[in-house]
Amino acid sequence: MLRKIVNSAMLLSICLCVGHAKPLMECENYKDRFSGCVKKEYYENGKLESEAPYENGKINGVMKEYYENGQLKREVPLKDNKTNGILKWYYESGQLKSEAQYENDKLNGAWKWYYKSGQLISEAPYKDDKLNGVKKEYYESGQLKSEAPFEFGKKNGVEKEYYESGQLKREAPFEFGKFNGILKEYYENGQLKIEIPYKNNNANGVEKKYYENGQLKREAPHKSDYFYGVVKEYYENGQLKSEASYELGGRLDGVVKEYDEQGRLLPPNR
CATH class of the missing domain: 2.20.220 (Glycosyl hydrolase fold)
Incomplete structure (x- = not known):
């Protein structure tokens, strides 16, 4: 019975040690970055401005930046100095401002921006750092403001803009970044306002x-x-x-x- 108690106590001690790993020390010199440390920078008032974990001479982990009031400003997940994961920006109030998906230091996935209210401003799909898919923008009310199709970083298809009422405002045809077709604009009552035929970006x-x-x-x-x-x-x-x-x-x-x-x-x- 005594042996079981001793063994249980030793196991608990080991678990506690593992669960409370010692935090990385603050970098004091360049050599520390290879053994593992956190590089910290401070505002003139002494408050923390940023912190970045180093291992093997490169940033490995989440780099964080702060507003002068102490609120988190940005989080950047890095592996060997390359952004990998979801990069996030915040308003000074703490509300999420933007988030972007990265793979091997390139945008791959959705990049989203938000109003201070939390409502989505825009969402844009990326592939290898280039817009690829339909980029959408919204009014703060949540109503769709515009949508534009992209291929390999260039507009390709019909870009549309809307009034906050939902009524179509503008149609612009593109072929790989150039106007091609009839550009149309509308009044909010739905009446046609203007139409201009384009070819290779020229009227x-x-x-x-x-x-x-x-x-x-x-x-x-x-x-x-x-x-x-x-x-x-x-x-x-x-x-x-x-x-x-x-x-x-x-x-x-x-x-x-x-x-x-x-x-x-x-x-x-x-």
Whole structure:
């Protein structure tokens, strides 16, 4: 019976020793980083600014940074000086600000940002440090604000923006980082506001702008991103307001003709 008590006491002692491993000492010199230590930096007022655990001369473990008030600012998981794991940033209030998934020092996974309220601001999928997938942004209300498809770090597909009401605000077609297709913007009532045809990042074709009631406001032909042809503007009642002719390269050809709302030609330089 006595032997059992002694053996149990010895086992408990061993468990306590293992469970309370001695913390790493603070680094006093460069050599300490190889034997194992924690490098600490301090603010001028003496408060801890950062701490990084070293082993074999490299950071191995979670590096932490602090605000001057003592609140945790950032956590960086590292292995042999390379970020591995979820890197986190915090607001001074302690609320999570951002988190990003790393593998071998490269972004691989979702990078998320948060409002101080805790609501998600944005989420962006990464692969080998490049955006790959659909990046989304949100209003603080939680309503989707925008979504943009990426491939290998470049926009590829239709980027969409929304009003906080949920109504579509803008559609922008991309082909590997360049505008290609018809860019459209909308009023919050759903009415088309503007449409511009693009090719290889340049406006090519007839741009059309509309009033909120759907009436045509302007039509302007483009070539290689410049006005080319007759640009016309209209009053909300549909009456022609002005017209101007442009040469290749966007140079004005002749004078601008302006009209009143009754269609009468106005004198130049009035």
